[in-house]
Amino acid sequence: MYLNGEFRFGDARERVLRALQELRERGFAARDVDVFSNEPLEIPRDVLERRSHMSFAAVTGAVLFCVLIIGFVSFTQYSYPLITGGMPLFSFWATGVVFYEITMLGAILTTFCWFLKEAGLLRRGRPPAPDVEPGMICIRVRCRIEQSVAAQKSLEAAGATNIQSSGDAR
Amino acid sequence: MSNSEHRWGMAIDLDRCTGCQACVTACHAENNLPLSDPESAAKGRAVHWIRVDRYYEGEFPNIRVKHVPVLCQQCDEAPCEPVCPVYATYHNEEGLNVQVYNRCVGTRYCGNNCPYSVRFFNWFDPVWPSPLELQHNPDVSIRMGGVMEKCTFCIQRIKRSKDDAAAESRPLKDGDVKPACVQSCPAEAMVFGDLNDPGSKVSQLAESGRATRLLEELGTKPKVFYLQKAT
């Protein structure tokens, strides 16, 4: 089941942070906690770390595309061996630009895909998200029924209002 | 590319050339060049695969005229070739710089990149008032609008001579192949032949001291050799 707690008004952010710390101390895993807002919040790593592998993915994608394009180009050049302008059949000089561009394309595409993946967008069966109005911050905790009390306490302690539970009770 | 059987080249003797332009008409007759009309000619769209550049040098009365027949130089390292995105122009194993009309999409990059400006573009589909089309040479394509065209060293004549030789199962000998311009030249200023064959007339002329090449400094390695005036 999920517990949602809302935080409003001026110091919402501070209270959210407190709530998060509370939750972590009570042993809720980072992946069970979600913070909803309609502008980016800066949450310190020690409170709620979200590790990103995006740059790594981008590099891999780039390398992959680079290899592919080099292979493809050399294939096309040799598949119909027309020598033009006294250039060699396959030359890095003459095709470097193409390699570069396609490599970059690889980086761009993987970055985008990876963004979708990490953000979890377009994913089927996502738990119902609370509807956050401007200025409001909302914490969602996934917990088993026996933990729910603890979770609720910690949210209340942090001053969350309108705490509701949703999802099947297990 | 000289590992192949032939490597066609041409020598033009500027000492013999009289600038009579017989070659120009011969080329028109042989290669179905599109007819210009005053409008298109005024737009600089008249097509002459071979042209006779004329320059005046000095001032009257000590003035001289220089006639230089310029056709596709069939460069070994042709600047026009690498820039074509679709391989419509390329180098074949006989050293010819070939233009494949039906592959051409008309980027005209090759035309820009040709220092000799011997490439011509079909701005429209060509029209011949009937019955002028009866004169079309069936051995040569009628180029559709939107494609580049240029001197082919009369590849159709080369092919014919080769076929004849093959039919008679004999080797091609020097002088068997003559492009239309070479054939028509009254002063015999032009010589065509195989540069791979050291005995051929053209190779000997190319070796002779008078041989120079047009815009040689560009390193395009043209296969057309100009024999300068002896004086």
Place this chain on the structure above:
Amino acid sequence: MDRRNFFKIVSTASAGVAATSCGKKEALIPLLVPEHQIAPGEEQWHPSVCTECSAGCGVIVRVMEGERIVERNGQKFRERIASIKKIEGNPLDPVSSGALCARGQAAVQSLYNPDRVRGPMHRTGDRGKAAFSSMSWDDGIAAITKAISATDKSKVVFLTTAPAGSRLAGIQRFLQSIGAPAAYTSSLADFSIERQAAQAVFGWTGMPDYHVSQARYVLGVGADFLGGWVSPVYYGGQFGRFRQGRLGIRGKLVQAESRMSLTAASADEWLPVRPGFEPHLLVAVGRLLLEEKLARAAEQLPPGVTESILGADLQQLIRSTGVDPNVLRRVARELGESEAPLVIGGASVIHSNSFQAIVASHYLNIMLGNVGRRGGPQAPHPASDVAAANPNVVEALKAAQVVFLDGENPVYTLPPSSGVAAALASKTIISFGSFIDDSAAYADVILPSHHPLEAEAAVVAMVGGPATSVAVATPFVRPLYDTRPLEQTLGDIARKLNVAFEPVTAKSFVQPLLPNGETWDNVALRGGLWLEGEANAQPLKPVSKNMQWSDPTFSGDALQFPLQFQPYLSVQYHDGRGANLPWMQELPDPASSAMWGLPVEIDPKTATKLNVATGDWVRVESANGKLDAPAYVHPAALPGVVSMAIGEGHTHYGRYASGRGANPISILAPAQETSTGVLAFGATRVRVARLEQRPSELIQFSPQDREQGPWGHR
């Protein structure tokens, strides 16, 4: 076309028969039966003869499959016909020796010209308006016979461009049989002055032949032999060998001419001689040769001549030519010292005294002892004389009642000031031409004869003497339209007039010339009869004894008309005939690179004085008329001399020539060459004025005529 290929030439059985087929696009046209005749992709070569000019080049014609839509009893059919693809020089022919000039190769475009006359026609509109409607051959011939029989036969004038050969012989025989005077020509390009000079000096009939290829040093005077003079093909070949044909020997060419012609352009030195002072230059050179004891055969000169030359005032002569004295002296010395010197005298531009110039050139050759020798002037073949040369054509035309036009275009080639066009308005005019040109527009009846490429012919070469050189054509394609060979038409007329006339065929013309062992069939197969050596020797000794020179006279007041005007024969249009060939129209003019129109060539000094730049339009005005044309500032034009190529300015001549450009002949005065009476078309003075507006653009293939741009420097 080399000799091996040459044997592909098949005997000239008419391959013109057609097979038809339904006009559906998918429908395939069956091949001819027997199938080897017009198989697609198979080429045949047939010998023929070029008649674009009167030089008489033997040619071979490439025939392959062609296709046209024909109407047969209401139904459309696609018809595969043998069509002519290309014309090349006949490698066996000594005149062309396998090559051909631009105009000759373009002849195919006159055969397939969209504006060809497709059948007999009679005039329906006013004269000169070119309104015609078709008629039957019988009616046409009937009309002619009526006209002839109605008139005094001496008032029948027959104009023809036919070169020496079967056609001309046939015409002459026809005129003879009906009792009419011999045929005339009105072309500017019959070189009658050269012929008459040769006649006067050597008693030769025809055009002397110059073996340039074997000379070492050539002094050309007034003869643009690589351009519009006699035969650019023949002399082009000679020139090539003259320059680079002999191991270690390179001939030197010095050209004295009043314009930078093609010959002057390819010469090693150009002596810009003032128009009409060619005789003076030649006499001066002769005098120098005699003085410096370089005239190796001075004794052969007729005494009178030597005296008169020595009697000349050298300084004054040289001054009059406008050539640098030192240069002239050097040239004379070089000429005299050369092993094989040659002087070529001609009149590409005819002045009042051109005859004297050519005569003088012959005397120079005599004193250089090269007449009849290798590299000297040769006697022409007697049969090569075209009888049509006649200076009095104007009078004849004025007096005539019935005028026959066979390719001639007097309205264009004779200046209006001669009153010919006006005179023609009242004649019965019959044209045998293939086109409605300026003159045919006046015709009452047009009975189109076959195009030369469709007809048979035997033509005696104008050059190549003294050896016999006759090019022969026998028909090999089916005539495209409802035309008839001229011989047949003349025959029909003769029959109607019931006078005895036996047409001259190529065969009957060649037969008498055949040596024993030679057959007509071989000649027809090879496309000509060519015999080495003298046909029947003509005298090499001079027959005349007089030699004089006079200053040229120009018609027009020198103050009112300060500039000299010289029209000239161009490579592309010749005497104007070539103007209806699109290839010739788009062939860049050698001097100005102009296409689809010809400019007036003005020298830079005059141009700046008149504030004229290339492309500006100018009005060239003489006492006898004016013309408007774009100007080309010719860097090599003589100051004060305005030149213009002949060819444009046709009122009627098909879609490509009609109403395009201006005709330089139209402003000429009816001046005559004093000794021969030939129209001196270089003897008119003009004034030039800049026009404000530009009716049209001067189209140039390469406007830039210097290698460096106008802003080319720091």
Place this chain on the structure above:
Amino acid sequence: MFGWRRRSRVFVRDAAWLFMLFAVTSRAEQPIAFPHNKHMQLGMSCIDCHIGADTRASAGIPSVRKCMFCHSKLLTNRPEIKKVIDYSNKNLEIPWVRVYGFSPGAEVKFKHAPHFRAGIGCSTCHGDLTKATVAERVVTHTMGSCLTCHRQKHATEDCAACHY
């Protein structure tokens, strides 16, 4: 000067070229149901009628006169033969429908003779005519098919071998 007809033709042509269609129909309605197989069973060879196939650029279609060499006497009562005779009497050629060809935009210069010299049998490109009856296209020709064969046979792959 540029009529819509011509323009549309241009587009059609390029479209044809694009999709590698042919300008010719494969299943052709021939004017006469000419049975290739029968004639070949009689021991005739292709060259007997298509006389150019071995020595010329084009194989050639026999003229009606050629048919009449035999059929002026042979089987003159058959309806199809009657048609032939009829054409011949009208002095018309039989408007056979072309079944093999190249798209007009392709600018291919095909010659039979060199292929014959190279020992390529007619059936390679035209199928087995001993079974065929009326002329129809049984082998599709694309640049691909030409090239593949050229590669197998180590013939030239030069574009200018066919396109010029």
Place this chain on the structure above:
Amino acid sequence: MATLPAISSDEGIRRDLWRPLAGASSRYLIVLCVLSAVALWGLVAWGYQLYRGIGVAGIRRPVFWGFYLVDFVFWIGISHAGTLISAILRLTDAGWRKPVTRAAEAITVFALMIGGLFPIIHLGRAWLFFWLFPYPNSRLLWPNVRSPLMWDVTAISTYLTGSTIYLFLPLIPDVAQLAKRATGWRRRMYRMLSLGWTGSDREWNALESAMKLMAGIILAVAVSVHTVVAWDFSMAVAPMWHSSIFGPYFVVGAIFSGIAALLIVMALIRKTMHLEEYLTPHHFNNLAKLLLLMSLLWLYFTVAENLTAWYGNEPKEMNVFGARIRGNFGPYFWVMVLCNFVVPFVLLGIRKLRNILTATIASITVLIGMWLERFLIVVPTLSYGRLAATWGRYTPTWVEISITVATFASMGVLYLVFAKLFPIIAIWEFETQSEHED
């Protein structure tokens, strides 16, 4: 930084930034119609060209490339507005960028779409353009990747993909919010585009790092793209083209014209959408300074380019140079110098004169000047080739001119539509900014 307008509240921001999306004023519609009409006329012209043949354009031998290639280079140049600005500023995390970025990135995408069209328009057989893409075909033929034109194809498609994504990413949170408010088809569209954005901190983090990464990549691509465009010319052996300086020269020129375009667009937005509080003189001041800098850089490159040619005095190059400086292209050249250097230098260099109006004026002249610059690079070289006998003049026809004009119109159309559908300023960015400021 004093960039922050006295913003009442988040609600206030929303109200201001969503206002433009609401209805369509009659003025808006009129402008839209006019522009679309012009754009359509361009399409007609192109249709005519396809129908008759490329010959209806004024291009000729030897000037095989004319207006179309000039426009191509010009628009690709404009496209450098967005990415460069936003990417650079994003990486340097300059706060004042925020109201500017989206406007800029939109320019990039649209300019690229238009610019990318020209190589096709200019083809002799445009309907065969797809032969430039590698796809398996019965001809067993592939495109020739050695050709700089193929480099263009890859570079531009990469750049277009990249900058579209780069524009789209920061749009997601905004459309997610819009999806809540909007109704009807707009709602559906926003819903779809928002990809189910919920605003969880994972999403925010992912967005954050994605944007950082993209900024880096895009920067690298953007530079390469215009270098490649420059190489189309400098790879050729034509006089005055075959120059190593062209790459950076074109990039600078691109940024130069890009900033100018951005300034104009911003000025328009500011006026028409009443966003005076968001796009403050401060923004214009910063961009104007940037423009001035670029103008000086451009001058430096132009001098370097021409001085070397002049001093070298190589005849073939001198022909082109002469034609450009004192020949028949002279007037254009000096107008270009006026537009690209004198005007910006005076208007923006003098502090007193520098204000929104002058910045806009300068930008307009710069656009004109830069178009001329491209013209002066493409045409004179081709008109004055190596062999004097082949020289020829080029004059455009109505077809080329109308297509050129139409592209400007279509730029306007695209932008108007965009501004009507999406907030032209990234709301969420703005809000975060507003928080950090106080």
